Amino acid sequence: MDITDEQAKAMTSAGLNLIAQALTIYDEQLKLVVCNAPFQHMFSLPDRLVTPGATFQETIHHLATRGEYGPVDDIDSFVTERINQALAFAPHYMERTRANGHTISVEGSPLPQGGWVTVYTDITATKAQEKLLHARSDALSDQVLAHAEQLSATNRERAAMITTLEETKRQLTESEARTRLTTEMLPAHIAHVNAAGRYTFSNQRLPHIMPGRPTTIVGLYIADALGAFAYDRIKPALDRAYGGAPAVTEFTDDTTARRIRAAFTPDGQNGVYILSTDITEETQTRVALQQTRKRELAAQVISGLAHDFSNLLTIILGMQSRLARQSDLAPEAQKLIEGTLAAARRGGALLSSIANLTGPRTLRPEATDPAQLLADLTTLAKPTLPAGITLSTDNQMPDAPVLLDKGRLTDCLLNLILNARDACGAAGRIHIALRHVHDTWIEWSVTDDGPGFSASALEQGIDPFFTTKGSEGSGLGLSMVYDLTKSAGGDLRLRNSAEGGATVVLRLPYRMALPDTAGLVLLVEDDGDIRANVRDMLMALGHSVIEATSADEASALLADLPDIALVLSDIQLVGEGTGLDLADRISGQTPLVLMTSLPTDHALYLAAQQVAPVLRKPFDTTDLTALIAPHKVAAQ
Structure with a gap:
């Protein structure tokens, strides 16, 4: 059963009332926050002075007037002096004898968030024991008596100090817990290694940035935690940090194919702080922007x-x-x-x-079945191959549609197959492999058993007009393939196989296709005419539609309606938020499609391509259907 705030307050009050000592907490404005029943009983205070909000000044004035502090010539001056002492917020311990003959100890300690707490303890019995000790002083030496009195006072001061230290320790423990929770929520790995290269701190985010690594790494040597490949890539920058100079490096992790940026900062004591972030999507965007330029x-x-x-x-x-x-x-x-x-x-x-x-080209991704694309590619390619050349395929992709520009990708793969055919001559073998790389890439590799790439081809193969076919080649085939991969934020690599022959590896960002089911669609568009048009298209596909005109309005609807199956949003919206801001807020929890009329080289357009499918305006029902309901296109 959950405890309400009122129940928690009642339980706290009951607990404080069971304490033998009187306790008060005043805020930084000297107003009462809380006190327990022993405080009211000890000083016989009226209810108004033990009610939260009662001022320290009123309480002191009441006690002084009543004679709590003995004869006071000028009560106002006395009250002002006590207020000034309280405003100093300094830890203190004192003992005083009240007008009624009882002796109390008063120990106060400031609070980190302002104000202070004071504990009043009746030590009359303790003082009586001290008087008894004085009465028997004839049996004790003066030195023992003085020592006993000093020891008694010291013990009380130590008890007060222990209370203060325990409170400080509690505050520090809570602060450390909050700091650790904050670092563990960051989308980055924060760590510290000592001079020996062993981790002394980690926010336990390493496996989120580099999957496959251990979560608990404190005490491990950095090379053992990262693995030999990653450690070799960061070692030069780490050595510079050990030398006293901050350093930053980037590398592609061999096991996950993710792009990692690592920053190293010396701590001034022969250790190094490390900040590691996954910049795979940032790199894909940067590559696409560079290619566009x-x-x-x-x-x-x-x-x-x-x-x-x-x-x-x-x-x-x-x-x-x-x-x-x-x-x-x-x-x-x-x-x-x-x-x-x-x-x-x-x-x-x-x-x-x-x-x-x-010239300007627009990527038009659509839901694509990789197995079907591979089968269609084989059907197109086989008639172009001599009888002595065999074409084999290996599909290791999950059985789920992905977002690809099917037409341009097919052209590129056919180009690679024809290049492999020309390399093999009249007889040989061409193999096409398709695999999924760590939820980051879709990888196509085309391998032949021909003579392989020459040294110049490995170095210049993707350059425009470079060809090894003499007058029969235009030198633009691989350039076209390279252009597709870079425009999509992907990568193209040429290499010779260990068994002989050449291999071209084409990687494109992995994007899951949208679910091909009717549901509730959130349409975010600030133009009323366009919104009505797109709404009709969605409803014709069997979807229910709710509408918003800004990123803030859309965020509120997403929070209130968990059944939204798809968000279709313009990039430019009214208000400060854009469709990209909305994508950040969704964080992959709901499928998203962005639409825009921005030019393909615009920074917002390039950034959008890396986070979601993008529909170019103007589009019609066929374009929309190809993206969110591909089976309906096939049925037509």
């Missing part, structure tokens, strides 16, 4: 050249066509004209390829 620069340079080159080709084609229509040309001249026309047309095709490579 490269495309922009290439487009700016090439567009001018392509314009002039296209004009020249147009003139060449026109002049050669006129020559071809002349009837008195020799057969050899006719062949030269045909060769010139073929070269000019090939130049035009090359210009189109360059335009496709450098």
Whole structure:
């Protein structure tokens, strides 16, 4: 059974009333917060002075007027002096004899949050024992008597000090617990290693940043906790920190394929503080942005050249066509004209390829069955292969749809297969493997048993116009594949296999597809006309719809309605929050689709692609259905 605040207060009050000593707590404004019944009984105070909010000044004035402190010439001055002493908030211990003949000890201690607590103890019996000791002083030496009195007073002071220390210890323990809880909630691993390289502190977040590592690492050597590969990557930066210089490094963890950033700060005592964060999504966004900027620069340079080159080709084609229509040309001249026309047309095709490579492109991810994509790819590729080349596949992906730009990915994989075919010649083997890498990547690898990549191909293979096929190659195939992977925040690697042959590894960010079931959809759009249009599309797909115009309004609805199955939000909304802010608040708890009319090179658009599927405006029911209800598209 949960205890209410009122019940807790009642239980606390009952407990305080059972204490033999009188107790009071005043806040920093000298107003009573709480006191127990012995306090009222000890000083015979009226109810108004033991009610929370009663002032310290009123209580002292009442006691002084009543003679609690003996004869007082100027009560107002006496009260002012006691108030000034109280405002100093200094720990103190004192003993005094009251007007009624009883002796009390008074021990006070300030509180960390302001105000102070005071405990009053009746020590009349203790004092009586001391008087008895004086009465028998003829049997004791003066030195023993003085020592006994000093020991008695010291014991009381020590008891007061112990009480203060225990309270301080409690406060420190609570503070440490709050600090540890805070560090354990951070999305980062915070740790400290001593001069010997052993952990002395950890917020236990290491396995959240680098899965597979132990949770409890205090006392472990850093190389044992991280593993040899990761330790080798961070060791140069760690050594610089041991040398007294802060250092930051980034590396890709070999076992999880996550990108990790580690910052090292010297502690001034031959130890090092370590802050490690997972920057995989940040890196994917950064890579996509870099590729977009490269495309922009290439487009700016090439567009001018392509314009002039296209004009020249147009003139060449026109002049050669006129020559071809002349009837008195020799057969050899006719062949030269045909060769010139073929070269000019090939130049035009090359210009189109360059335009496709450098021009603006929009990724259009849709729910895709990896197994079906692999089967379709095999169907398309096999007719292009000679009889002596076999094509095999290995699918290790979970049986669940993922978000991919199926058309562009198929083009890229076909390009890799055709490159492998050309490398194998008339006979050989091509193998396509598909696997899921630690909830981070979808990895495609295309391997052949040809001669493998040359040293120059490994170094320059993805550069535009680099080819090993002579006049038969355009040098744009791998560049196109590289452009797709980088635009999506992925990675492309070329390597030679240990058994011989070449391998191209293509990695794309892993994004789970949206559940293909009708449910309650939260539509977040600040334009009323667009909102009505999209609402009709969703309802036509069988969904129920609720609407919001801002990130704050959407957050409130998500908190109140746990049955929301999907959030469809514009990136730019009214108010300060954006669709990206809404994505942060959702934190993957509810499926999310973002929509926008921003250009594909806009920073918000690039960032959005890394956190959720993005629908480009304008879109129609077919586009929306392809993303959130792919089986309905197939049925049509």
